[in-house]
Amino acid sequence: MKAIRYHVTGGPEVLAWEEVEKPRPASGEVLVRIHVAGVNFADTLMRRGAYVTPPSFPETPGLEASGIVEEVGADAEPGLVGWRVAFMGQRCYAEYTTVPADALIPLPAQIGFEEGAAFPVQALTAYHLLYTMDQVRPGMTVLVHAAAGGMGLQLIQTAKQAGARVLGTTSTEEKANLARQYGADEVILYTQTDFAERVKELTGGCGVDLVLDSVGRATFAGSLRALAPFGHLIVYGAASGLPEKLNVIGALMQKSQKVSAFWLFSTLQAPAMATRGVWQVVDSLATGRLKIHIGLKLPLEQAAEAHRKMEARETMGKILLKVS
Ligand SMILES: NC(=O)c1ccc[n+]([C@@H]2O[C@H](COP(=O)([O-])OP(=O)(O)OC[C@H]3O[C@@H](n4cnc5c(N)ncnc54)[C@H](OP(=O)(O)O)[C@@H]3O)[C@@H](O)[C@H]2O)c1
Structure with a gap:
């Protein structure tokens, strides 16, 4: 499969479009065929080596995406295959990634893949800043x-x-x-x-x-x-x-x-709090109370250009990478 990877920290130019091995879901995980990946400022910080957690090389960026469950690992529910899902995860600038089954957010029919890839980090962070913090x-x-x-x-x-x-x-x-x-x-x-x-x-x-x-x-x-x-x-x-x-x-x-x-990933240590945020945000999106402004959409192989624009303060709203 194809994925974006980097082998050293640096500017957007370290992001390379590479052929890599398709991952296999471990026990309790699923394999998701990614349709759209979300770009976050955190991706640029990690690429520069300036994030809360360091990259582990070769690193594939991407903390959120949407797609379809293609395969399940041992101890994951076989009925998940075919589900349209969004998730906060890792290595999402890729055609496939593996995700713990309990991290999946099923997408209701009203939420498309673009919106699905756009909300897990930003809308949930906004919710927790205003209602948890x-x-x-x-x-x-x-x-x-x-x-x-x-x-x-x-x-x-x-x-x-x-x-x-x-x-x-x-x-x-x-x-x-x-x-x-x-x-x-x-x-x-x-x-x-x-x-x-x-x-x-x-x-x-x-x-x-x-x-x-x-x-x-x-x-x-x-x-x-x-x-x-x-x-x-x-x-x-x-x-x-x-x-x-x-x-x-x-x-x-x-x-x-x-x-x-505040750091969004700390909510994962409080599952009830994290779930409350997901329910609120998915309901707001599905009922149209919350809108997502997609300011830039590029093919996955142009991830470096997305990073360049974001760091140059040239973007507004959400930036997405179209995968399939
Ligand atoms: N703690 C968490 O869990 C969490 C989760 C999500 C995001 N965040 C943080 O929230 C911020 C926004 O994230 P985002 O993904 O939504 O990005 P974004 O706001 O779409 O892009 C960053 C914006 O920051 C402003 N900015 C001010 N000084 C800047 C500088 N020196 N270089 C680049 N941008 C600068 C720019 O807006 P103007 O041109 O209007 O100044 C720029 O457009 C980031 O700091 C990110 O790390 C934190």
Whole structure:
């Protein structure tokens, strides 16, 4: 079968289109013929050797996909063959991958393969940031950085549906327009404006209740300045680099604020919590309450171009790789 692989860390050019051995499902696993794979910022970080977990060479990127179950291993339910599924997994930039049977998310008829490959990482992360890490509710004001990205558009919609007021930041006016289309009440061009000052103006000097910061070094200090007393800043990424160290007493005590961090894969250690997120998100997608903006779709062999565009901040919404 064909797959994208890399043998050293580096830029997008290390991604190669290679002939590799088709995997066999181990006990409790299934073999999925992948139709569409989702691209995430994490894939670019791992390729550069800057992710939470290091690559193991030869590495095939890809943390999510959709497809059809083709074969089951020992101790996996034979009736799974033929199911249309989505999943969070590994080595998804490939024609086939193996997945633990209990990680499969069956796709209802209303959810196609493109949507199916697009939601497992971003929509679930948005759900857990807003409902597991905090409790979004009417009357709350939420600040979403990189608001036109894959994560940003999911966060805007989920927070708006809960009744929150949503402020966003983006680097360009085109991205700001898209964030507004998906429901953002106000969007600030953080490459041109001191966003923390603007947030203060937009909130009558008070600041926001919740900041969702995936940008890191470039935004962290401003995110703290934009936070209301008793506010909560969740760091869930560092697209611009790691933030400065924080002195919690000096920085947070005077306004009784909270800073926390979130990683989606940690929810796998709490299966009931992970399942609750899947049910909520699949229902929202199937009933049309949650939309996915597919900003870029490329054939799998052009994965390097997808990474290049994402790292150059040229993309909006979700990026997909068409496999079969
Ligand atoms: N913790 C978790 O479990 C988890 C799960 C999913 C995603 N994430 C994180 O969430 C963030 C967004 O992920 P995504 O896949 O949805 O990507 P994305 O938002 O579609 O793309 C990244 C966006 O970040 C912004 N950005 C700001 N500074 C940047 C820089 N120096 N280089 C590149 N981009 C920069 C850009 O938007 P502007 O041009 O508008 O600035 C860019 O479009 C990433 O940091 C990712 O690691 C974390």
